[in-house]
Amino acid sequence: MRIKLARQLLQWAVKLMRGDETMLAVYVMMIHKNMIKLSDVLVQSRDKIAQALEDAGMDQDGNIV
Numbered sequence: 824m825r826i827k828l829a830r831q832l833l834q835w836a837v838k839l840m841r842g843d844e845t846m847l848a849v850y851v852m853m854i855h856k857n858m859i860k861l862s863d864v865l866v867q868s869r870d871k872i873a874q875a876l877e878d879a880g881m882d883q884d885g886n887i888v
Contacts, residue, residue, distance in 0.1 A: 840867060851875050855885035 838846050850872050853859045861883050864872050873883060882888055 836865065840865065847871060847875055851879060851881075851885075855881060857885065860884070 835846055835849070847868075850859070850864055850868070854861060854864075854872070854876065861869060861873060861876075876883065876885065880888055
């Protein structure tokens with residue numbers, strides 16, 4: 824079970840690094856639900872996610888402005 828989960832997380836990370844929109848939405852949702860912070864996101868993806876948060880009317884912590 825752990826190997827399967829680790830494999831899935833790795834696949835998601837690779838998709839995000841390639842710019843996959845699905846992972847962008849997942850990170851935005853996780854930030855909005857206070858599951859993670861923007862600083863927990865991969866460095867190469869932070870700008871995209873910060874922009875997506877702003878476009879959705881949220882601040883860097885996922886709070887609706």
